[in-house]
Amino acid sequence: MSRGRLLAIAACMSCSVxxxxxxxxxxxxxxGELLYSTHCRDCHTAEVHWRDKKRATDWNSxxxxxxxxxxxxxxxxxxxxxxxxxxxxxxxxxxxxxxxxEGGVPYASGGIGQDERVALxxxxxxxxxxxxxxxxGSGAYLADVKVxxxxxxxxxxxxxxxxxxxxxxxLPPGGYRISAESRGERLTRSIAISPGKRSELTYYWP
Ligand code: HEC
Numbered sequence: 001m002s003r004g005r006l007l008a009i010a011a012c013m014s015c016s017v018x019x020x021x022x023x024x025x026x027x028x029x030x031x032g033e034l035l036y037s038t039h040c041r042d043c044h045t046a047e048v049h050w051r052d053k054k055r056a057t058d059w060n061s062x063x064x065x066x067x068x069x070x071x072x073x074x075x076x077x078x079x080x081x082x083x084x085x086x087x088x089x090x091x092x093x094x095x096x097x098x099x100x101x102e103g104g105v106p107y108a109s110g111g112i113g114q115d116e117r118v119a120l121x122x123x124x125x126x127x128x129x130x131x132x133x134x135x136x137g138s139g140a141y142l143a144d145v146k147v148x149x150x151x152x153x154x155x156x157x158x159x160x161x162x163x164x165x166x167x168x169x170x171l172p173p174g175g176y177r178i179s180a181e182s183r184g185e186r187l188t189r190s191i192a193i194s195p196g197k198r199s200e201l202t203y204y205w206p
Contacts, residue, residue: 032088035081040069049093059096062086091163095119105149105158111166112143120166127168128198129191133180134165136204141165145203146181152190 049056056062063086070077070085077085090096095116108127111117133142147167149158152175160167162180173195179188180203187203 031081032084032086035077035085036088039073039075040085046093049089056089056094056096059086059090062090062094062096087163105169105171107158107160107167107169109147109160109162109164109167111141111164116164117166120168127170128193129169129171130198130200131162131167131169131178131180132165132200132202133162133167133182134202134204136206142182142205144182146186148179148181150177150179152176 056065063082066082066086066089067077070082091112095110095113096119106127108120110120131147133145134140135142141164143162143164145162145165145167147158147160147162148156149169149171150156157171157176158169171193173193175190175192177188177190178201179186181187182203182205185205187205189201189203191199191201193199
């Protein structure tokens with residue numbers, strides 16, 4: 001193994017530990033957690049979400065299961081509530097990369113913990129843009145970052161919340177302004193996407 005590769009692995013292991021601690025502190029998915037504790041938790045222990053033959057095998061099937069269960073017990077949850085419970089379960093147990101095409105721009109986000117970063121990397125091969133979110137100094141990874149991508153001439157192309165420190169997207173070649181907001185502070189950078197190349201931007205918050 002080359003020295004460069006060894007160093008890269010060492011750096012990554014330390015960031016995963018810090019990143020995890022940081023992300024755990026986020027007050028994430030409060031509503032989803034509340035709904036789940038109120039209506040669902042009594043009936044199952046955590047094991048149901050990790051058993052071998054899990055019914056939830058990706059983000060979409062997880063939402064299907066949440067929809068099925070709230071229906072089974074006679075609740076009439078709106079889509080937003082189903083999504084927030086699914087996000088809570090995903091953040092707590094499943095850790096599926098989130099992948100949606102919104103406005104024709106495919107994107108995925110996540111990266112909390114080593115497993116999820118490996119999965120995202122494997123699934124993210126066709127993405128040509130990677131954003132990374134971290135704290136300046138400590139290098140701790142940040143999650144729940146609001147991302148807005150605009151064309152160089154203005155005009156919003158994509159708005160999404162990154163579920164973890166990595167945000168991958170596929171954009172047509174051209175110029176873009178990309179802003180990321182965390183802890184109430186928005187950072188904006190410009191980037192040119194060239195054909196056949198992958199671009200990466202790292203945002204650091206003080
Ligand atoms: C009456 C008891 C009961 C209640 C109430 C209940 N569940 Fe479940 N849940 C189960 C059982 C048993 C399973 C496993 C068997 C199955 O999937 O049908 C399960 C499975 C699941 C799964 C799939 C796990 C996996 O990955 O295979 C999800 C997701 C889930 N429940 C979410 C919820 C949510 C959200 C609520 C609240 C709206 C809820 N459940 C309420 C008993 C319950």
